[in-house]
Amino acid sequence: MAEQHQQGKAVQTTxxxxxxxxxxxxxxxxxxxxxSFYATAVFALIYWIWYPAWPIADSFTKGxxxxxxxxxxxxxxxxxxxxxxxxxxxxxxxxxxxxxAYLEKVAAASYDEIVNDADMMAFxxxxxxxxxxxxxxxxxxxxxxxxxxxxFPNLIDDAWLWGGEFEQIQQTIVGGRNxxxxxxxxxxxxxxxxxxxxYVLSLSGGNVDADKAAAGRILFxxxxxxxxxxxxxxxxxxxxxxxANLTDAIWTVADVPGATDDRGRIDAxxxxxxxxxxxxxxxxxxRLDPTQIxxxxxxxxxxxx
Amino acid sequence: MKLSHExxxxxxxxxxxxxxxAISIGGLVEIVPLYYIQDTIExxxxxxxxxxxxxxxxxxxxxxxCYTCHSQMIRPFRDExxxxxxxxxxxxxxxxxxxxxxxxxxxxxLARVGRKYSNAWHTQxxxxxxxxxxxxxxxxxxxxxxxxxxxxxxxxxMRALKVVGVPYSDTEEEYLANVDEFGPAMAELLDIHxxxxxxxxxAQSEDWDGDRTRLTEMDALVAYLQVLGTMVDFSKYDEGxxxxxx
Numbered sequence: 229m230a231e232q233h234q235q236g237k238a239v240q241t242t243x244x245x246x247x248x249x250x251x252x253x254x255x256x257x258x259x260x261x262x263x264s265f266y267a268t269a270v271f272a273l274i275y276w277i278w279y280p281a282w283p284i285a286d287s288f289t290k291g292x293x294x295x296x297x298x299x300x301x302x303x304x305x306x307x308x309x310x311x312x313x314x315x316x317x318x319x320x321x322x323x324x325x326x327x328x329a330y331l332e333k334v335a336a337a338s339y340d341e342i343v344n345d346a347d348m349m350a351f352x353x354x355x356x357x358x359x360x361x362x363x364x365x366x367x368x369x370x371x372x373x374x375x376x377x378x379x380f381p382n383l384i385d386d387a388w389l390w391g392g393e394f395e396q397i398q399q400t401i402v403g404g405r406n407x408x409x410x411x412x413x414x415x416x417x418x419x420x421x422x423x424x425x426x427y428v429l430s431l432s433g434g435n436v437d438a439d440k441a442a443a444g445r446i447l448f449x450x451x452x453x454x455x456x457x458x459x460x461x462x463x464x465x466x467x468x469x470x471x472a473n474l475t476d477a478i479w480t481v482a483d484v485p486g487a488t489d490d491r492g493r494i495d496a497x498x499x500x501x502x503x504x505x506x507x508x509x510x511x512x513x514x515r516l517d518p519t520q521i522x523x524x525x526x527x528x529x530x531x532x533x
Numbered sequence: 534m535k536l537s538h539e540x541x542x543x544x545x546x547x548x549x550x551x552x553x554x555a556i557s558i559g560g561l562v563e564i565v566p567l568y569y570i571q572d573t574i575e576x577x578x579x580x581x582x583x584x585x586x587x588x589x590x591x592x593x594x595x596x597x598x599c600y601t602c603h604s605q606m607i608r609p610f611r612d613e614x615x616x617x618x619x620x621x622x623x624x625x626x627x628x629x630x631x632x633x634x635x636x637x638x639x640x641x642x643l644a645r646v647g648r649k650y651s652n653a654w655h656t657q658x659x660x661x662x663x664x665x666x667x668x669x670x671x672x673x674x675x676x677x678x679x680x681x682x683x684x685x686x687x688x689x690x691m692r693a694l695k696v697v698g699v700p701y702s703d704t705e706e707e708y709l710a711n712v713d714e715f716g717p718a719m720a721e722l723l724d725i726h727x728x729x730x731x732x733x734x735x736a737q738s739e740d741w742d743g744d745r746t747r748l749t750e751m752d753a754l755v756a757y758l759q760v761l762g763t764m765v766d767f768s769k770y771d772e773g774x775x776x777x778x779x
Contacts, residue, residue: 242543254539280779283566299773309779314609314620315772321611362616366666367654375667379657508651515618515649 279308327355335519339394342526349526356527359520363512364528372531377483379507386532387478389470396467398525404511407470409458413502420447424455425497431463432477435490481505575624575778579764581715582628582699583757584722585687585732590757592690593750594633597674602639605632605761618645619767622775628699640671645762655755656742677751678742687728701725 242252276282279291293308297316306312318324330351334342342348361370368374372383381389389407390400412421426436427444447453449461458471465473472480479485482500487493512521541548567573583591594600607613609620621644626632650658654665660678662669691701702708702724711720722731733748735756742751 242539244543254542283562283570286569286571288566288570297773297776300771304773306776307779309776310609311620311772311779312776314611314614315776317611318614318772324611363649366650366658370668375663375665379653379665506653508653510648510651 330355331519334523339522339526352523352526353530355520356523356530359516359524360527363516364524367509372528377479377486378481381480383528384531385478387473387476387480388532389465389467389472389480391467392529392532394525394529397528398521400509401516401521401524401528402511402513405470405509407505407507407509409471409500409505411502411504412453413504416447416453416501420444420453421498421501422494424448424453424501425494428463428474428497428501429484429493431475434493436494481507572778573623574627575622575775577622577624577765577770579766580624580627581719581764582694582701582723583760584719584735585684585691585728586735586753587757587760588690588694589682589684589687589732590753590755593677593754594757595631597677599643600633600635601637602671603633603641603643604635604638605642605644606634606636607642607644613642617642618762621762622765623778625762625765628694630694630697630699643758643761647759647761647763652739652741652755652759653743655758656751659751659754677754678749680750682736682748682750682753684729684732684748687732688725691725691728695725 240254242254245251276289277291278293280288281291282289290307294305295308295312295316296303296305297312297319298304330348334348334352337345337348342352360368360372365371367380368383369380374380374382386392388396390396390405412424416424423440423444424447425444426440427442427448430436430438430441430444448455448459448463455463458469459465459474460471463474465471479496482496484493484496487496516524541551582588605621605626607617607620614620621634625644626634656678658665658671659674661673661675662671663673691699692703695701695703700707700711700714700723702711702720703726708720708724711723714720715723721727722735724731736748736752737745739756741753741755742749
């Protein structure tokens with residue numbers, strides 16, 4: 229471009245000369261650049277007219293764009309803003325309405341009705357999966373399988389601490405649960421804890437020392453150990469306490485499956501008896517609405533189904 | 534002197550002055566009105582300054598650079614509303630200095646993470662994220678459990694924040710004003726003269742990091758995380774109310 233100019237009329241320079249002959253051109257701006265610049269100015273004008281823009285005294289120009297939504301049963305129209313837009317979208321966005329129709333159907337239906345309706349179940353599974361990933365997976369793991377045994381129960385087997393009926397699961401999610409077992413390391417000596425561990429493992433058919441297990445059984449069912457208050461005399465557990473079933477070879481706290489030999493399995497159970505258990509599942513009634521919790525109850529149940 | 538293209542371009546001093554004027558008009562028009570426009574900050578109940586323990590946790594949050602991966606600003610969009618909860622209000626960060634809004638989300642937004650998880654989960658997750666979330670790329674922060682919490686300068690920290698407008702109380706009068714505004718129990722926690730006591734009391738009030746016998750940096754950070762986004766009770770307001778402040 230510079231050459232063209234040189235061939236034509238004399239080129240303007242800034243008038244400076246460095247090192248004798250080094251000059252600076254003062255060419256006009258390229259056309260495309262200039263027009264782009266004018267276009268941004270026009271865009272700004274439209275923006276100022278349409279959107280909230282200029283401050284005036286203690287207020288500002290609101291623009292002529294507007295949003296309409298429903299507030300306490302009345303139509304409200306306000307100047308354009310993202311908050312009002314969100315309300316509008318949550319009230320009449322096409323995606324929202326589609327989901328809303330399903331949510332209302334699910335809210336009105338009983339658990340049995342939902343489970344037996346393929347359409348509602350498909351919806352429950354897809355939304356339940358998203359809700360679970362956003363809220364529950366950090367503890368229970370993606371798909372209900374936690375990263376390691378102990379801190380958080382897995383939800384994919386059909387063994388439930390607090391009960392696997394829909395209403396029970398719903399109660400778990402609404403109010404949260406505190407899994408508590410006292411630490412027996414402080415009241416029982418090592419020998420007794422060892423005997424109890426043998427007995428507990430024997431309940432699910434583990435390979436244990438029969439004499440120790442027999443001594444453990446007396447502790448378990450007697451006053452001194454007191455295990456039967458929560459786990460029942462048979463060791464089958466008590467849903468009202470969230471006390472684990474010890475007879476089913478399914479482990480939620482003790483890392484028995486992770487042990488490679490009998491000694492390791494005994495140690496895993498001993499550790500739980502000595503240290504006790506304190507696990508907290510937060511309640512969700514403030515974060516999730518009743519319909520979302522209903523969906524999750526079905527979703528969670530279906531994981532273990 | 535003629536103010537032509539040429540005279541500006543060949544005069545560096547003039548060029549600098551005019552550039553500064555042009556930029557400051559842009560800045561002033563955007564910033565100054567925020568100080569006097571009435572209806573942009575929502576009037577909501579519940580927002581209070583951080584307690585001494587939470588404030589120390591917040592300092593650690595900033596020290597560790599958690600903000601390089603986590604924002605604390607839920608935007609008013611449907612997808613964010615569904616995932617994180619109610620969008621953040623301006624009022625909710627009015628005592629945040631500096632605020633932690635951010636826009637870099639390598640990890641999830643934390644504006645409403647308070648009470649979403651248990652203390653035990655936070656402790657485990659911060660010490661070793663992959664032990665609870667196997668696919669996580671968040672770094673381990675094991676030293677939070679090892680370092681004792683240094684709270685010797687907590688009163689000074691509160692005084693510094695007071696200078697920029699956080700209502701910690703230094704005088705009896707300010708304390709009484711806080712009793713009116715935040716209630717007697719909270720006013721006590723916000724009193725600079727009782728800072729160390731109330732920090733220790735709050736550290737004992739709950740089992741933050743799983744070991745009550747030691748006061749660690751983890752205690753403070755978990756206490757901070759557990760209060761995020763929990764101050765405003767949104768059931769008290771209808772949505773249209775917040776749209777008035779825009």
